Amino acid sequence: MSAVTSPAFRDNARAALGDRQLQRALAEVPRGLAARRSAARADLPEFEALREAGRAIKDHTLAHLDLYLEAFEKKARAAGSQVHFAPTAEDARAIVRDICRQAGARVVTKGKSMISEEIGLNQALEADGIEVVETDLGEYLIQIRGETPSHIIAPAIHLTQDQVEADFRRLHTGLPADRQLAEPAQLVAEARQVLRGRFLAADVGITGANFMIAETGSTVIVTNEGNGDLTQSLPRVHVVLASIEKMVPTLEDVDTLIRLLARSATGQEISTYTTFSTGPRRAGDPDGPEACHIVILDNGRSELLGGPFREVLRCIRCGACMNHCPVYGAIGGHAYGWVYPGPIGSVLTPALIGVRQARHLPNASTFCGRCEEVCPMKIPLPGLMRHWREAEFDARATPLLYRLGLAAWAAAARRPRLYHALARLLMPALGALGRRRGAFRRLPLLGGWTRHRDLAAPQGRTFQALWADTRAGVPR
Amino acid sequence: MPVSAKSAAARPRVGLFVTCLVDLFRPSVGFAAVRLLEQAGCEVDVPARQTCCGQPAYNSGDRASARALARQTVAAFEAHDYVVAPSGSCAGMLRLHYPELLASDPAWRERAAAFAGKVHELVSFLVDVRGLAAVAARLPARATYHDSCSGLRELGVRDQPRKLLRTVEGLELVELADADVCCGFGGTFSVKYPDISNAIVERKTEQVAASKADLLLAGDLGCLMNMAGKLSRQGRRIAVRHVAEVLAGELADPPIGEGRP
Numbered sequence: 203m204s205a206v207t208s209p210a211f212r213d214n215a216r217a218a219l220g221d222r223q224l225q226r227a228l229a230e231v232p233r234g235l236a237a238r239r240s241a242a243r244a245d246l247p248e249f250e251a252l253r254e255a256g257r258a259i260k261d262h263t264l265a266h267l268d269l270y271l272e273a274f275e276k277k278a279r280a281a282g283s284q285v286h287f288a289p290t291a292e293d294a295r296a297i298v299r300d301i302c303r304q305a306g307a308r309v310v311t312k313g314k315s316m317i318s319e320e321i322g323l324n325q326a327l328e329a330d331g332i333e334v335v336e337t338d339l340g341e342y343l344i345q346i347r348g349e350t351p352s353h354i355i356a357p358a359i360h361l362t363q364d365q366v367e368a369d370f371r372r373l374h375t376g377l378p379a380d381r382q383l384a385e386p387a388q389l390v391a392e393a394r395q396v397l398r399g400r401f402l403a404a405d406v407g408i409t410g411a412n413f414m415i416a417e418t419g420s421t422v423i424v425t426n427e428g429n430g431d432l433t434q435s436l437p438r439v440h441v442v443l444a445s446i447e448k449m450v451p452t453l454e455d456v457d458t459l460i461r462l463l464a465r466s467a468t469g470q471e472i473s474t475y476t477t478f479s480t481g482p483r484r485a486g487d488p489d490g491p492e493a494c495h496i497v498i499l500d501n502g503r504s505e506l507l508g509g510p511f512r513e514v515l516r517c518i519r520c521g522a523c524m525n526h527c528p529v530y531g532a533i534g535g536h537a538y539g540w541v542y543p544g545p546i547g548s549v550l551t552p553a554l555i556g557v558r559q560a561r562h563l564p565n566a567s568t569f570c571g572r573c574e575e576v577c578p579m580k581i582p583l584p585g586l587m588r589h590w591r592e593a594e595f596d597a598r599a600t601p602l603l604y605r606l607g608l609a610a611w612a613a614a615a616r617r618p619r620l621y622h623a624l625a626r627l628l629m630p631a632l633g634a635l636g637r638r639r640g641a642f643r644r645l646p647l648l649g650g651w652t653r654h655r656d657l658a659a660p661q662g663r664t665f666q667a668l669w670a671d672t673r674a675g676v677p678r
Numbered sequence: 679m680p681v682s683a684k685s686a687a688a689r690p691r692v693g694l695f696v697t698c699l700v701d702l703f704r705p706s707v708g709f710a711a712v713r714l715l716e717q718a719g720c721e722v723d724v725p726a727r728q729t730c731c732g733q734p735a736y737n738s739g740d741r742a743s744a745r746a747l748a749r750q751t752v753a754a755f756e757a758h759d760y761v762v763a764p765s766g767s768c769a770g771m772l773r774l775h776y777p778e779l780l781a782s783d784p785a786w787r788e789r790a791a792a793f794a795g796k797v798h799e800l801v802s803f804l805v806d807v808r809g810l811a812a813v814a815a816r817l818p819a820r821a822t823y824h825d826s827c828s829g830l831r832e833l834g835v836r837d838q839p840r841k842l843l844r845t846v847e848g849l850e851l852v853e854l855a856d857a858d859v860c861c862g863f864g865g866t867f868s869v870k871y872p873d874i875s876n877a878i879v880e881r882k883t884e885q886v887a888a889s890k891a892d893l894l895l896a897g898d899l900g901c902l903m904n905m906a907g908k909l910s911r912q913g914r915r916i917a918v919r920h921v922a923e924v925l926a927g928e929l930a931d932p933p934i935g936e937g938r939p
Contacts, residue, residue: 212871212873215871215873215874216873219873219874219877232856232859528859528860528862528878529871529874529878531878532874532877532878532881533874533877565867565870565871566867566870566871566874567864567867568827568860568862568863568864568865568867568875568878569737569827569828569864569865569867570827570831570859570860570864571827571828571831571832572827572831572858572859572860574831575831588736588737588739590739591737591738591739592739592741593739594739595738595739595740595741596739600738600739604738604870608734608735608738608740608743609743611734612735612740612743612746612747614729615698615729615730615732615743615747616729616743616746616747616750618726618727618728618729618750621729622726622729625701625702629702629703636937637937637938638937638938639937640932640935640936640937640938641906641907641910641935641936641937643911648869650868650869650870650872651868651869651872651907653872653876654872654873654875654876654879654908654911655876655879655904655907655908655910655911656906656907656910656911656935657903657907657935658703658704658903658906658907658934658935659935659937660702660703660704661703661704661705661706661931662705663705664701664702664705665696665700665701665705665708665709665724666696666701666724666726668705668709669705669708669724670726678709
C-alpha cells in the first residue's frame with residue numbers, strides 16, 4: 203500500500219500553508235475547475251434530475267453488487283478477457299506482477315489509475331526491474347518528481363507551470379537547451395514527444411476504469427489526453443485495474459453517469475476521449491492487445507456495503523468535492539497523507555487504512571456542506587465524516603483533554619439553572635475585562651483561537667439575565 | 679404558505695431560541711430578534727430552560743450529549759407555535775438534525791418531528807412565514823453580506839436577508855465575492871485546526887476588504903466573531919454586525935469586537 207502520513211496531518215497542513223509555490227497553485231482551483239463546473243451545471247437544466255438518476259443507478263447496483271460482479275465476469279470472459287478478483291492490495295499487486303512476468307515485460311506504460319496508487323503498484327513493478335512509465339501528463343509530472351498525486355483527477359494540480367518547465371529542462375537532456383517552454387502547449391508537445399517512444403516500446407499497458415459494465419463485460423475509461431487509448435491498444439497485454447464499486451448494470455447507465463462525471467469534474471459536457479474496451483483483439487480487428495486482464499479490487503470496500511458508509515461507494519471520482527472544499531483549497535491534497543484527499547478521502551481513507559491512522563481527516567472539516575452540494579452522486583459527505591467522529595468518540599479515541607472539556611460543557615448545558623447561574627457570574631466579569639478594547643488578543647485555554655484572531659469580548663450580562671429584568675419591568 | 683389553525687391566529691406565539699453565543703456574547707442580537715419578531719406581529723417568549731442546541735457535542739461524535747440537549751430543547755418549546763433562532767446553524771441543527779438524532783427513540787420521535795416542523799431561522803421566518811417586506815431601520819453604510827454555510831445550504835437562507843437589507847434607509851448593499859464560501863469557523867474546527875481555519879478566514883477577509891464595504895453582516899454569530907476577530911487582528915477598520923441588529927435598528931452597542939469609549 204502506498205505510504206501513509208495521515209497521522210501527521212497537522213504538521214502536513216502547517217507545511218502546506220507555508221509553501222508559497224503550493225499556495226500559488228491552489229489559488230487557481232476556484233477560478234479553474236470549480237468555476238467551469240458551475241458554468242456547465244448552469245447550462246444543463248436537468249442536472250438535478252440527472253443526479254437523482256445517477257444516485258439511483260449506483261444504489262441499485264450496490265444493493266445487488268454480487269450479482270452484477272458475477273454477470274460482468276461471465277460477459278468479460280466470453281469476450282476473451284481474464285478476470286481476477288483481488289481481496290487485498292497485496293493480492294492485486296501479486297496478480298499484476300505475475301501478468302507482467304508471464305508477458306516478459308520490460309516496459310510498462312500506464313494510464314491514470316487511482317487504484318494503482320492505492321495498491322502501490324509502481325514500486326512493486328520497479329522492484330521486478332520493470333521500467334514503469336506514467337503517460338497521463340499530470341501523473342508523468344509527479345512520477346519524474348518522485349511525488350504522489352495531490353488530486354484524483356488532476357494529480358499535479360499542486361505544481362505551477364514554472365516548476366514543470368524547470369523539471370523538463372533538467373530531465374529531458376537530449377533536447378536543445380534554448381528551446382521555448384514558456385507556453386503550456388510547448389510543455390505538452392515535449393511530453394508527447396518523450397512519451398511517444400515509450401508507448402511503442404511497452405510490453406504491457408495498465409489503465410484504470412471509470413466503469414465496468416455488467417451487461418457487456420466492457421470497461422470504460424474517460425480521458426482528455428488520449429494517452430489511455432495508446433496505453434491500452436499498443437502493447438501486447440492490457441491490464442485494467444478497477445475497484446468493485448465501479449460496476450454499473452448497462453450501457454445506458456454509463457451514459458447517465460458520464461453526463462454527470464465530466465461536468466462535475468472539469469465542466470466539460472463530455473471528456474475528449476471516452477473509450478469502451480471489451481476483450482482483446484479479435485480476428486480481423488486492425489489493432490488491440492493480444493490479451494486483456496481485468497483485476498477487480500476489494501481492499502475493504504465490501505465491508506462498507508452493509509454499514510453506514512455504504513453511500514461512499516457511489517463515488518464516481520470526479521473530484522468536485524475537493525475542488526469546492528475550503529480545507530482542501532487551503533492545504534492541497536498531500537497534507538491528507540494518503541491516496542484520496544479532500545472530503546471523499548476524509549470518508550474513504552479511514553475505511554481503507556483505519557480510523558486510528560486517519561482520525562484527523564474526518565475531524566478537519568468545517569462541515570460547510572459545499573462538498574455534498576456539488577457531489578453528483580449526492581453522497582452526504584459531512585454526515586459520513588460525522589459518523590467517523592462518532593466511531594472515534596465511542597472508541598474513546600478522541601483526545602482526552604477534548605473529551606473532558608466536552609463532558610464539562612455538556613454537564614453544564616444539560617442543567618439550565620446551573621448553566622445560566624454560571625453564565626451570569628462569568629460573562630459580566632469577562633465583559634468588564636474586555637470592555638475598553640472590545641476584544642481579547644490572548645486568552646488562556648483559547649490559544650487556538652487567539653493565535654490568529656482576536657476574540658470579541660462579551661457585551662456584559664447575558665441575554666437571559668437581561669431578559670428576566672425586562673420581564674420584571676427593569677429597563678435595559 | 680401552509681398555515682395551521684393555530685398559527686393563523688393574529689399573534690402567533692414565537693419561542694426565541696437565543697443560541698448560546700448570543701446569550702453569552704451578544705445579547706443585543708437577541709433583543710434585535712425580539713424587536714423584529716414583534717414588528718412582524720408575533721408574541722415572543724424566551725424559555726429559560728434552553729441552553730445550547732448541542733451542535734458541539736453532535737459534531738464531536740458525542741451523540742448521547744447531543745440527544746440529551748435535543749430532548750431538553752424540544753421540551754422547552756412544545757407550547758410555542760414557532761421556534762425562531764437568530765442563527766442558521768442552530769436552526770439547521772434543530773430543524774434537520776434533531777429528528778435524525780431522536781428517530782430511534784420511540785418516546786421522542788414524534789415530538790422531535792413536530793418540533794422540527796416549526797423551527798425557522800430568524801430572517802427567513804420574517805420574510806417567508808410572516809411576509810415582512812420592509813423594515814423601518816436607517817443606517818448610512820456600505821454593507822456587504824456573508825452567507826453562513828448552514829443557513830444557506832441547509833435552510834435556503836440567501837435572498838431573504840438581502841431583500842430586507844435593501845429596505846434599510848441609507849444602506850448600500852454590495853455583493854461579496856465568494857459570499858457562499860465558508861469563513862473557516864466551523865465551530866470547534868476553529869480551535870482544533872486553527873492554522874487551517876486561519877488560512878480560510880484570511881481569504882474571506884481579503885474578499886471583504888476587496889468589496890470596499892465598511893460594514894460586514896451575516897446571520898450567524900460564530901462566523902461573525904471569526905471574521906471580526908481576523909479583521910481586527912489585521913487592523914482593518916471594517917465594522918461587523920449581525921444582520922438582525924441592522925434590520926432592527928438595534929445599534930446602541932459597538933460593533934462586534936469594538937470597545938466602548
